Amino acid sequence: xxxxxxxxxxxxxxxxxxxxxxxxxxxxxxxxxxWYRQLPSQGPEYVIHGLTSNVNxxxxxxxxxxxxxxxxxxxxxATLRDAAVYYCILSxxxxxxxxxxxxxxxxxxxxx
Amino acid sequence: ETGVTQSPTHLIKTRGQQVTLRCSSQSGHNTVxxxxxxxxxxxxxxxxYYREEENGRGNFPPRFSGLQFPNYSSELNVNALxxxxxxxxxxxxxxxxxxxxxxxxPGTRLTVL
Numbered sequence: 001x002x003x004x005x006x007x008x009x010x011x012x013x014x015x016x017x018x019x020x021x022x023x024x025x026x027x028x029x030x031x032x033x034x035w036y037r038q039l040p041s042q043g044p045e046y047v048i049h050g051l052t053s054n055v056n057x058x059x060x061x062x063x064x065x066x067x068x069x070x071x072x073x074x075x076x077x078a079t080l081r082d083a084a085v086y087y088c089i090l091s092x093x094x095x096x097x098x099x100x101x102x103x104x105x106x107x108x109x110x111x112x
Numbered sequence: 113e114t115g116v117t118q119s120p121t122h123l124i125k126t127r128g129q130q131v132t133l134r135c136s137s138q139s140g141h142n143t144v145x146x147x148x149x150x151x152x153x154x155x156x157x158x159x160x161y162y163r164e165e166e167n168g169r170g171n172f173p174p175r176f177s178g179l180q181f182p183n184y185s186s187e188l189n190v191n192a193l194x195x196x197x198x199x200x201x202x203x204x205x206x207x208x209x210x211x212x213x214x215x216x217x218p219g220t221r222l223t224v225l
Contacts, residue, residue: 032211036214041218042218043116043202043204043216043217043218043219044155044202044204044214044216045216046213046214046215049211049213085154087154091211098143098145098160098206098208098211098212098214099145099157099160099168099170100145100147100155100157100204100214101157102147102154102155102156102157103154104153104154105154
């Protein structure tokens, strides 16, 4: 399984943008890039995913490098409710199983 | 649509005992995955069930077993509990493609004394 590398922790101020980086240098051509987050005392929740092109949804944007060896999750305006552990995950693209291989993630702290 | 639910919320067992954890999948989902999350760590994949058959397993011993029922609810069974089995156990339901979102339940906190 291809691995991802993320900073252990990051800090942001409320209402400022946050850029959460992820390195995945061993990504294969069929791996999708997923981001999940886990708020305190909750199960993980889906944030966004992509393959090659940048993606936007109501929660965040995902910027994928041209060589796909890194990606960045962008929260456009951080709120206190965005304080969570953010996981960058690769999933094999051929659908035999869609298991998620979590790393230790990035703990995001949001200051008021 | 109802979300993923798990029961019980908390459980305390002693070493050597057996435990069964339950998960109700989100309506319309045919796949359930189980994860173990130790304190301060990311979730670790235990196994996945698709249409009542095991469809992939992580690095967990055979004393971790599961079932998926025709209504797509699921059970995780752990025999001969060890102290290191103390963790948050999460189930996630989805459809079976690599891009389908997995919807996680709130987890069951298991403490083994």
